[in-house]
Every structure is written in C-alpha cells, then in structure tokens.
Amino acid sequence: MTEQGVRWTAEQVLSLAPDAASRTAGGKLGTAGPWSEAGSGEGTVWGLCKGSGSRPYQTVVDLADPAGPAYKCSCPSRKFPCKHALGLLLLWAGGDGPVPASAEPPEWAEQWLAGRRRRTEAKQASGDGGSGGGSADPEAARRRAERRAERVTAGATELEQRLADLLRGGLAAAEQAGYGLWDETAARMVDAQAPGLAARVRELGVIPASGAGWPGRLLEECALLHLLDQGWLRRAQLSDALAATVRSRLGLPTAADGAPVRDRWLVLAQYDTVDAKLTTRRIWLHGAASGHTRLLLSYGAAGRAPELHLSVGLALDAELSAYPGSGQSRSALGERFAPPAPAAFRPPGTSTAEAAARYGAALRDDPWLESVPVTLDRVIPVPDGDLWQLADADTDSALPLTRAARSRPGLWRLVALSGGAPLKVFGECGHRGFTPLTAWPEGQGDPVPLC
Structure with a gap:
C-alpha cells in the first residue's frame, strides 16, 4: 500500500487487474468521459x-485498508476489481482534475464504508484481529504470490515446448505461420501473468x-527467451540478485527496497514510448556526488501523458531507492527536498571503446539487457555509407547509431550542433548500437535534448 494522499501510478493500478481483458477494459474507462x-x-x-443502462454504476474503492484495496461496484461483474474500479483508479492516478479531493464521500459510498468498518471491528472484538490481524496481510500476500508463481511456471513450461516445436520443425515454419502464431502464444503468456514473456514473444x-538475416536474429531471440x-x-x-533480475524480466511486480540515496540528480534525458494501452516515460538521472546514473519509469493510461515530468538540464535534490536485481538501473523517486533548479555541472564522460566494454560487462549480470546508459566524451557524428556513427575524436574507435536514432529528427539536431566539432553525448549503448538522447557542445552551453 502507498501512503494515504499519495496517488498511485498507472502501473500500480493495472497490476491489480485479475486478467488481461480487465486491464484492457479498465484502460478504456480511465478517462473522464464516462465518469x-x-x-x-x-x-x-x-x-x-455511465453504462449501458439508464442508471450509472456506483463505484467505490477503499485504499486505506491495511489488508489491501477493497472494491464495491453496482455492476454485475464477478471480477475483483471490475473494469469500473480499475478505470476509476486510473482516473484518480491521473491527478486532481477529474477526481478532486472532497470533504467526504456520498451517502451510498459512506454506507458501504461504514459496513466494512463495523465488520472489521466485530472481527477484532471476536479475537480475529489484533496482533493476529497483522500476520494475515503477509500470509495473504504469500498465497497470492504462490498462485501467480504457479501460473508463470505453467506458462514458461508451455513456452519451452513451443520453442522446441519451432526448432524441431525448422525456422522457415515461423515465416510461413505469420504473426498469428506468436500473437496466440503471447496471449497465453498474458494469461499466465508473465507480461515480460508475452512482450518478448510478440517481438519474435x-x-x-x-529483412535479410532474419533466421539468425530469430534464433538469437529464441535463445534469450529460452x-x-x-x-x-x-x-x-x-543468486538472490540474479533471481530478482529474472523476476523483473518476466514482468513480476517488485518494490524498490534499496537504501535511499540523497543526491543532486541531474536530469540527463526524458522520452516517451507509446503503445495502444500505455505511455511509458523514461527519465535518466545522474547523481552529482554518488556518480550513479539511475532510471525513473512512469506510466500514463489510455493515451494520457505520465504525471512525472522533469526537464533536461535541471537538478533535483531528492532521494532515490533502487529496485532489486543485478545490474538494474531503475529506481523509485522518494522524498524531494527542493524544487528542480537549473544546474551548471555535466556528467563525466568516457570513450566509445569503454562504452562498448561497459555494456559487455553488464551482460554478465543481466543477459537480457538491451542497453546501458553512457555519456561519451568528445565524439563527432559522421556518416558511414548509408549509416551514421559517433567517432571518437581522440582514438580510432567509433559506435554505430541504432536504426531508431537514424530515423529521428534528433540526428540532424546532433549534426548541426556538432558542425564537425567534438561533443559530449549521453545515450543508451547496446548490441544494436548507440542511441543519443542529449548532447552538450564543447565548453559552455546548455544541454540539447535529441528525443
């Protein structure tokens, strides 16, 4: 549970959904229109x-119960939470506008809440509450985790069989079967509550x-999935750290349990990726004192922008807590001690050769890692036939730019900013190349976002 008064993220809300269909339906109701x-x-x-009938559905969610959220809706659904409860929570997660803070709930909601309180008090008076009630929460959580683990295990076992069938029949069968084969398999992984497996299957x-060379790429991805x-x-x-990484890659929920680190966190980059259900915002931060580069993730449902926004070049005096897992960069934003303010310092940089070596070393801790955050010093964007690369001004090494980077307007912004002169560039370095996200000119000058 989050503290009262602290709004949840869309990710936290959607994690409550009993199945994929509820997540989709709830996402559609996460806008102000029907409410x-x-x-x-x-x-x-x-x-x-507003529903299909003449009377709207009455929906209320109790977030203050230490045992976890409780839901009440006048709709006929037997799912808990139903799509209306999920939609209401998504709307609430979006901010004060559509769900303002009110003095007290309406009578129909207050009646349900009062009944819950009476039942809780009666349970405690009969001896079922008190100290025993404190142990019920972790026990219920343990049972839920065990049930989900069983589903994930069943899904992983089924996926192993499907991969074996594919290799036994030959990779050419994947081309003949088309996307439908993988879409159906991904749906099975969603049912198994393993969204990370589902996402990787869709990529297959x-x-x-x-294009050319696809059998080799398919075999590589199948190997990583296996x-x-x-x-x-x-x-x-x-090991505990590697097991936590596996859980994270499977998409299982984890909490940021690292010790809070207070620092002045420079905002290196911010960019969004959008699909039909969620907008995912990635914000990279660099600690002035700790030297750590950390990632914040936030989500917006149903085409809405995530609530968290931090402009590139500002510094935030705040605490960050790391998520578990070996080689993980993701953190949770904790207490903020001052508003973001412009910062004059820049992150330290490295060479292109060291950047590639850093990614290789990170793969030992996380074999599924797509990229690592890297700041390059004194690099120049230069064409390489039909491609582009960042050439090290002081050595003979270079890093190719990813296909995504070459298709963005930010590439030409980077070329114009350089004008043939070296730059400091922050981005993500991985097996597909380097994606530049922010650049600084030599000497003085503000950072220039490239995404």
Missing part, C-alpha cells in the same frame, strides 16, 4: 460510471519480416 461525481478523500475513491513475430524460461524454472539455484 461523474468522482472524488477522493480519507483513503477512498468514488465515482459514477516481427523478426521474419525484418534462457529466461530456464532462469525462472531453476530460480532456486540462482
């Missing part, structure tokens, strides 16, 4: 949702249409 008389206060969120579906499957199925034999 009226919505409000929040005292750990409760409520609202009226587009490889046969990706490795992730085996990591889960044999997780008891892994």
Whole structure:
C-alpha cells in the first residue's frame, strides 16, 4: 500500500487487474468521459460510471485498508476489481482534475464504508484481529504470490515446448505461420501473468519480416527467451540478485527496497514510448556526488501523458531507492527536498571503446539487457555509407547509431550542433548500437535534448 494522499501510478493500478481483458477494459474507462461525481478523500475513491443502462454504476474503492484495496461496484461483474474500479483508479492516478479531493464521500459510498468498518471491528472484538490481524496481510500476500508463481511456471513450461516445436520443425515454419502464431502464444503468456514473456514473444513475430538475416536474429531471440524460461524454472539455484533480475524480466511486480540515496540528480534525458494501452516515460538521472546514473519509469493510461515530468538540464535534490536485481538501473523517486533548479555541472564522460566494454560487462549480470546508459566524451557524428556513427575524436574507435536514432529528427539536431566539432553525448549503448538522447557542445552551453 502507498501512503494515504499519495496517488498511485498507472502501473500500480493495472497490476491489480485479475486478467488481461480487465486491464484492457479498465484502460478504456480511465478517462473522464464516462465518469461523474468522482472524488477522493480519507483513503477512498468514488465515482459514477455511465453504462449501458439508464442508471450509472456506483463505484467505490477503499485504499486505506491495511489488508489491501477493497472494491464495491453496482455492476454485475464477478471480477475483483471490475473494469469500473480499475478505470476509476486510473482516473484518480491521473491527478486532481477529474477526481478532486472532497470533504467526504456520498451517502451510498459512506454506507458501504461504514459496513466494512463495523465488520472489521466485530472481527477484532471476536479475537480475529489484533496482533493476529497483522500476520494475515503477509500470509495473504504469500498465497497470492504462490498462485501467480504457479501460473508463470505453467506458462514458461508451455513456452519451452513451443520453442522446441519451432526448432524441431525448422525456422522457415515461423515465416510461413505469420504473426498469428506468436500473437496466440503471447496471449497465453498474458494469461499466465508473465507480461515480460508475452512482450518478448510478440517481438519474435516481427523478426521474419525484418529483412535479410532474419533466421539468425530469430534464433538469437529464441535463445534469450529460452534462457529466461530456464532462469525462472531453476530460480532456486540462482543468486538472490540474479533471481530478482529474472523476476523483473518476466514482468513480476517488485518494490524498490534499496537504501535511499540523497543526491543532486541531474536530469540527463526524458522520452516517451507509446503503445495502444500505455505511455511509458523514461527519465535518466545522474547523481552529482554518488556518480550513479539511475532510471525513473512512469506510466500514463489510455493515451494520457505520465504525471512525472522533469526537464533536461535541471537538478533535483531528492532521494532515490533502487529496485532489486543485478545490474538494474531503475529506481523509485522518494522524498524531494527542493524544487528542480537549473544546474551548471555535466556528467563525466568516457570513450566509445569503454562504452562498448561497459555494456559487455553488464551482460554478465543481466543477459537480457538491451542497453546501458553512457555519456561519451568528445565524439563527432559522421556518416558511414548509408549509416551514421559517433567517432571518437581522440582514438580510432567509433559506435554505430541504432536504426531508431537514424530515423529521428534528433540526428540532424546532433549534426548541426556538432558542425564537425567534438561533443559530449549521453545515450543508451547496446548490441544494436548507440542511441543519443542529449548532447552538450564543447565548453559552455546548455544541454540539447535529441528525443
């Protein structure tokens, strides 16, 4: 549970969904259109949702219960939470506008809340509460985790069989079967509550249409998927850090349990990726004192921009707590001690050769790592036939730019900023090349976002 008064992220809300269909339906209701008389206060969120009938559905969510969220909706759904509760929470997560803080809930919501309180008090009076009630929460959480682990294991086992069938029949069968084969397999992984496996399976579906050399790329991705499957199925034999990495790659929920690190965090880059269901915002920060480069993730549902926004070049005096897992950069933003303010310092840089070596070393801790954050010193964007690369001004080494970077307007912004002179460039370095995100001119000058 988050503290009362602290709004959840869309990711936290969607993690409550009982299945993929509920996530999709709830996401569609996460906009202000169907809602009226919505409000929040005292750990409760409520609202009226227009349905197919003449009377709107009455939806209320109790967030203050230490045992976890509780839901009440007048719709006929037997799912908990139903799509209306998910939509209401997504709307509430978006900010004060559509779900303002109110003095007290309406009578219909208050009646349900009062009944819950009476039942809780009666349970405690009969001896079921008190100290015993404190142990019920972790026990219920343990049972939920065990049930999900069983589903994930079943999904991973099924996926292993499907990969074996593919290799037994030959990779050419993947081209003939088309995307439908992978889409159906991905849906099975969603049902198994392993969204990380589902996302990787969907990526397999587009490889046969990706041009020359696709069989090799498909085999590489199948091998990584097999490795992730085996990591889960044999997780008891892994170190705690590597097991946490496997859970993260599978998409299982984890909490940021690292010790808070207070620093002046320079905003290196911010960019969004959008799909039909979520907008994902990535914000890279660099600590002036700690030297750590950390990643913040935030989400917006149903085409809405995520709430967290930090402009490149500002510094934030705040605490960050790391998520578990070996080689993980992701952190959670904790207490902020001052508003973001312009900063004059820049992150230290490295060479292109060292950047490639850094990514190679990181793969030992996380074999599924797509890229690592790197700041390059004194590099020049130069054409390489039909491609582009960042050439080290002081050595003979260079890093190719990724296909995504070459298709962005930021490439020409980078070329214009350089004018043939060396730059400091922050970006993501991985097996597909380097994606520049922010650049600084030599000497003085503000950072220039490239994404």
